[in-house]
Amino acid sequence: xxxxxxxxxxxxxxxxxxxxxxxxxxxxxxxxxxxxxxxxxxxxxxxxxxxxxxxxxxxxxxxxxxxxxxxxxxxxxxxxxxxxxxxxxxxxxxxxxxxxxxxxxxxxxxxxxxxxxxxxxxxxxxxxxxxxxxxxxxxxxxxxxxxxxxxxxxxxxxxxxxxxxxxxxxxxxxxxxxxxxxxxxxxxxxxxxxxxxxxxxxxxxxxxxxxxxxxxxxxxxxxxxxxxxxxxxxxxxxxxxxxxxxxxxxxxxxxxxxxxxxxxxxxxxxxxxxxxxxxxxxxxxxxxxxxxxxxxxxxxxxxxxxxxxxxxxxxxxxxxxxxxxxxxxxxxxxxxxxxxxxxxxxxxxxxxxxxxxxxxxxxxxxxxxxxxxxxxxxxxxxxxxxxxxxxxxxxxxxxxxxxxxxxxxxxxxxxxxxxxxxxxx
Amino acid sequence: xxxxxxxxxxxxxxxxxxxxxxxxxxxxxxxxxxxxxxxxxxxxxxxxxxxxxxxxxxxxxxxxxxxxxxxxxxxxxxxxxxxxxxxxxxxxxxxxxxxxxxxxxxxxxxxxxxxxxxxxxxxxxxxxxxxxxxxxxxxxxxxxxxxxxxxxxxxxxxxxxxxxxxxxxxxxxxxxxxxxxxxxxxxxxxxxxxxxxxxxxxxxxxxxxxxxxxxxxxxxxxxxxxxxxxxxxxxxxxxxxxxxxxxxx
Numbered sequence: 001x002x003x004x005x006x007x008x009x010x011x012x013x014x015x016x017x018x019x020x021x022x023x024x025x026x027x028x029x030x031x032x033x034x035x036x037x038x039x040x041x042x043x044x045x046x047x048x049x050x051x052x053x054x055x056x057x058x059x060x061x062x063x064x065x066x067x068x069x070x071x072x073x074x075x076x077x078x079x080x081x082x083x084x085x086x087x088x089x090x091x092x093x094x095x096x097x098x099x100x101x102x103x104x105x106x107x108x109x110x111x112x113x114x115x116x117x118x119x120x121x122x123x124x125x126x127x128x129x130x131x132x133x134x135x136x137x138x139x140x141x142x143x144x145x146x147x148x149x150x151x152x153x154x155x156x157x158x159x160x161x162x163x164x165x166x167x168x169x170x171x172x173x174x175x176x177x178x179x180x181x182x183x184x185x186x187x188x189x190x191x192x193x194x195x196x197x198x199x200x201x202x203x204x205x206x207x208x209x210x211x212x213x214x215x216x217x218x219x220x221x222x223x224x225x226x227x228x229x230x231x232x233x234x235x236x237x238x239x240x241x242x243x244x245x246x247x248x249x250x251x252x253x254x255x256x257x258x259x260x261x262x263x264x265x266x267x268x269x270x271x272x273x274x275x276x277x278x279x280x281x282x283x284x285x286x287x288x289x290x291x292x293x294x295x296x297x298x299x300x301x302x303x304x305x306x307x308x309x310x311x312x313x314x315x316x317x318x319x320x321x322x323x324x325x326x327x328x329x330x331x332x333x334x335x336x337x338x339x340x341x342x343x344x345x346x347x348x349x350x351x352x353x354x355x356x357x358x359x360x361x362x363x364x365x366x367x368x369x370x371x372x373x374x375x376x377x378x379x380x381x382x383x384x385x386x387x388x389x390x391x392x393x394x395x396x397x398x399x400x401x402x403x404x405x406x407x408x409x410x411x412x413x414x415x416x417x418x419x420x421x422x423x424x425x
Numbered sequence: 426x427x428x429x430x431x432x433x434x435x436x437x438x439x440x441x442x443x444x445x446x447x448x449x450x451x452x453x454x455x456x457x458x459x460x461x462x463x464x465x466x467x468x469x470x471x472x473x474x475x476x477x478x479x480x481x482x483x484x485x486x487x488x489x490x491x492x493x494x495x496x497x498x499x500x501x502x503x504x505x506x507x508x509x510x511x512x513x514x515x516x517x518x519x520x521x522x523x524x525x526x527x528x529x530x531x532x533x534x535x536x537x538x539x540x541x542x543x544x545x546x547x548x549x550x551x552x553x554x555x556x557x558x559x560x561x562x563x564x565x566x567x568x569x570x571x572x573x574x575x576x577x578x579x580x581x582x583x584x585x586x587x588x589x590x591x592x593x594x595x596x597x598x599x600x601x602x603x604x605x606x607x608x609x610x611x612x613x614x615x616x617x618x619x620x621x622x623x624x625x626x627x628x629x630x631x632x633x634x635x636x637x638x639x640x641x642x643x644x645x646x647x648x649x650x651x652x653x654x655x656x657x658x659x660x661x662x663x664x665x666x667x668x669x670x671x672x673x674x
Contacts, residue, residue, distance in 0.1 A: 003533065006531075013520075017520035252514050253516030257512060
């Protein structure tokens, strides 16, 4: 027992003597969580919460343009800035000058054009039903054309969504005008309001449901992504401390010295793993506590801890073991401390990038999404995503556990082989 | 007092993987209890390979080694407990203090906490490290680091002690202190097997030597007899006479 205690104590003393390693493991994730969450939070809000700034020039001489603006305003999707004095020719320039993403131009003939066309349709319907109408003086105007301007940096699907919203409101206006016109032609204009109300309440509704396994409705936000992501990144960064620690022991002969002693080398390795798994658990505790208690204090979203605590503990443990095993692998194969630090750190940044730590994997090109499957950081993050955003069932965590389990085995096996080659084991 | 063999080496050969020549070839030696036995030779002669095999760090390609304590053959596990090894490198943790290093390595020798505590204090005092017992080793001079290296090899009071160049790169004072201490523990019964490039030091310290070159034992025996037999005035003359004057890189 004293032997095990001494071995673990030695690893602890080595760890606390490495001030740079400790800073990388504990201060770095906190800084990253703060900085990246603050930066990304505004981006998430643009998509999830913020109103879209829209510049509108309404030159319509009737009431249709105003109705359209009212509908757009009540949707709470847009922050409308009206500038009716502006000619259409200057709209493009003004859009860019004001930093707006989108602009809508309503032409002078918007209402009259709509009325003229609905009048024609109404006349055709009346005639088909055998009801005579007087249309001898009617001149049909062209259907009005609205212009939709957008910043060139705006993604195509984003502008298409906005156009879809505008189009849907146009449909509502056209429909109302049509009913009014038909009822007017039939001399029962007062009844058109009842019909409009009936049609409005008769629409098919769409229920929006977040697909999670529990009753949780946690929606992805900057905290929910960044806290686990940068914690995983920092866990794997222990390669700088643990990796170089192993290289040092290999090179200076301490490992070989141990071989002459009545002790098992497994004790040495297990002590290292135990200390660094504890370090990883402390990293999770620290950064997650920041996510729960500190981030909301500075106006950022609160981290929601998943309900399935045993699964949460399992994901934390297997992620820690993956990080420790990777550090052992680098430490056993690197020839110098510089190699371990340099290769270790760069490989973690690359794994992080392709694994969706820096940018979520779903926004990457397809081939990069495929590549992310080969990053252990991706699978660790996937484990946390399953817990945080999907309710986290053991069944769903199966593939995460399987991949990380295989990864740990490969790392440990390669470490064993190298230490065998060097006659340390 | 028993003066029989402590280590019996028979026909040890070692060839590393992918090497074209043997690093050691049919080496046979007998090291008696309480000997201070010098393994001497130029660079690349095979001294470190032989000492690594004797300590159990690497296995021989062929041949056998037997260890005895007071005439009784000992097994592998006993050997690990009774053997001490002081490598040429500073094979310890320079971020830790001498006391922390001794605590750790002593525990690996299965010493109890109380026993270890007593031994650490005594050893640090004897090797002049008591005042710096709680300072990190990386702040020490080369001589102090050598003494820490030696202390770790002695913490369990070994019956057989292997020293690979224990005084390399240290000042005269430290070298003198180390040799005096080793002579003291040898008088107390510890068998010492030692490699060095310092011929004058080896001449003063060893009672028997084996001169190794190109993986083979060139001469072996009592130091004074070897000097007389080969008509050499001192160990350095004998060394040059038997190994030549060419560079060994």
